[in-house]
Amino acid sequence: MQDVTPDAVSEAIERKQFARALLIAFHLNEDDCISAAIHACPVDSIPVLASAVPLSFLTRFLDVCATKLAPGTAASPYVEFFLRWTLALLTAHGRAFKERPSYFQASLRNVHKALLAHKDALSKMYVWVTRTLSLTLAHMHASVAAHRVRPTVQDADQPLHAALLDVQRKCGGGRG
Numbered sequence: 001m002q003d004v005t006p007d008a009v010s011e012a013i014e015r016k017q018f019a020r021a022l023l024i025a026f027h028l029n030e031d032d033c034i035s036a037a038i039h040a041c042p043v044d045s046i047p048v049l050a051s052a053v054p055l056s057f058l059t060r061f062l063d064v065c066a067t068k069l070a071p072g073t074a075a076s077p078y079v080e081f082f083l084r085w086t087l088a089l090l091t092a093h094g095r096a097f098k099e100r101p102s103y104f105q106a107s108l109r110n111v112h113k114a115l116l117a118h119k120d121a122l123s124k125m126y127v128w129v130t131r132t133l134s135l136t137l138a139h140m141h142a143s144v145a146a147h148r149v150r151p152t153v154q155d156a157d158q159p160l161h162a163a164l165l166d167v168q169r170k171c172g173g174g175r176g
Contacts, residue, residue, distance in 0.1 A: 009033045013040040019052045026057040034064055043084060050088035055096055059107040061089060066110035071117045079118070086111055 004027045012021035018041045025037035068082045
């Protein structure tokens with residue numbers, strides 16, 4: 001193996017040797033190098049690259065994913081990216097997790113906490129959006145009902161009233 005230096009990580013990334021870049025970065029155990037190597041990997045290569053991660057670096061990789069997945073971190077724009085990495089790591093190394101649960105327990109717990117925090121945040125957002133939409137729709141319906149005009153037959157010849165009648169019919173409120 002070549003020198004284990006940050007320059008070697010950069011060189012492997014430039015040559016599109018992503019598995020090599022990941023290995024060198026994890027050997028260095030420097031956050032910047034690990035982050036650069038992970039972010040350089042193409043999304044469609046994640047499952048293959050995840051299966052190439054040695055068990056000795058798996059807990060560190062899961063911890064990185066958990067940190068990046070934690071809501072409110074600077075990595076928030078990369079949630080889907082790190083979810084893909086997490087899923088790929090769990091899928092590729094499922095047998096190892098099952099055979100050595102105590103070894104991976106802390107890392108898996110960190111990932112679980114990060115995912116639960118996202119679930120809670122999304123649940124709160126869902127409730128807020130649902131309530132806001134309900135209030136907006138109720139206000140809109142009340143506004144339409146308050147402004148409903150019952151034109152007479154002679155007014156129906158006028159273009160504005162004809163358009164209003166058409167809108168009322170489409171909304172189900174007009175008698176025509």
